[in-house]
Amino acid sequence: MENKLIEFRNVSFRYTDEQPWVLKDCSFTIYENEWVAIIGHNGSGKSTIAKLMNGLIFPQKGEILIGDKIIDEQTVWEIRREVGMVFQNPDNQFVGTTVQDDVAFGMENRGFPREEMIRLIDESLSAVGMEKYRLTEPYRLSGGQKQRVAIAGVLAISPKVLILDEATSMLDPKGRLEIMETVAHIQTERDLSLITITHDLNEVTQADRVIVMNRGELWKEGTPREIFTEKASLRQIGLDVPFSSTLAEELRRYHIPIEKEPLNHEELLEELWTLHSKM
Structure with missing residues (x-):
């Protein structure tokens, strides 16, 4: 984990000039092949961080680097090939009439050759255990199956970073466990950097490192064991252990x-x- 992959340099962001800053002078680094969990109470800025990483929004102050590229209007489409994102509700990501159509969508937008698309559809669905459902209509799937397909669609574009933004929060405990086992396996197999934004403590304890946000600022970062020794302080900022x-x-x-x-x-x-x- 020596090579920097994502770097926030004194980043500040707010959604309107009338609102307070959602992020305030935030700086941190994420390395290649690292699993980082970002936690914090509601409104602490963690989902805003995910959107900034993917170029869905841009900082008003500071800069964000993916590799050696600063995220801006000129680099955003190139950056999005490097950074894949899975949201809380998979229904919001479905656009295809079948599972394979949905997985193909991102590749079609990026002009992948047809032969490569066919290969990547097979590989991505196999990676998440959904190859038998390729001709199924997405609305017929369970919540966990939908999230698997959403992850497959992101994997198909071969990103360097996979962001899960509360991606398991709508699933039952068994579904959450299955998804995270799948994702952990994929990260190892593909040398991905994995960023999980979550309230699930089981997910947090599996990460290599934890970034704790509080009121738009980086409160603390460290290994899960280091973070959870601060039990009293975590409870003071509204977090559980x-x-x-x-x-x-x-x-x-x-x-x-x-x-x-x-x-x-x-x-x-x-x-x-x-x-x-x-x-």
């Missing part, structure tokens, strides 16, 4: 020496087993 971390905090109050901050119940059980073995 994993149940396993909360339980470990309670156990410490009863003088049970949980040293490593557990990110899930498996890690907590391992810590307790290690303590038991030493007794």
Whole structure:
């Protein structure tokens, strides 16, 4: 993760001159092949960051680089081939009458040769486990299947970055788990950078790094374990922490020496087993 892929340099943004700044002097870097989770309470600026990365909006102050290119009106279409985005509601992204038509749409707009489109449709649907549904009408799919197709449509244009903007929030826990397992596999297989904007703590704990936003400013960044050690501070800005971390905090109050901050119940059980073995 040594090569910079996305860089925000003192970026500020507001939607109208009459409104307050949604982002204020925001600077951070995301590297190649890195999984970064961006979290924050509603209105903290995290979805605005996603739109800025994809060139859907442009900053009023500062600059954003994708690779060595600054995002502006001249580079935006080139940038969008590098940065793919999946939104909360997949229905808003469907334009084709069948699954394969929908996956082909982005490639058609970019002038991909037909033979390459056919190959990429096959590869992308196979990557998300939807190859059997290529002739199905999108409205007949379940919510999880729709998100898989939306992800396939983005993958088909071979981006360097995949952004999931609350893309699992409308799914049940099983659907969320399946989508994130698929995405994690794709990231490894294709050497993608993955950016997840989410309230799901399970997604956050899987990331390489977490960026915490608060009132339009970068509040803190670090590994999930580093971030979730700041339990009291996170709660003060309206964020939750994993149940396993909360339980470990309670156990410490009863003088049970949980040293490593557990990110899930498996890690907590391992810590307790290690303590038991030493007794």
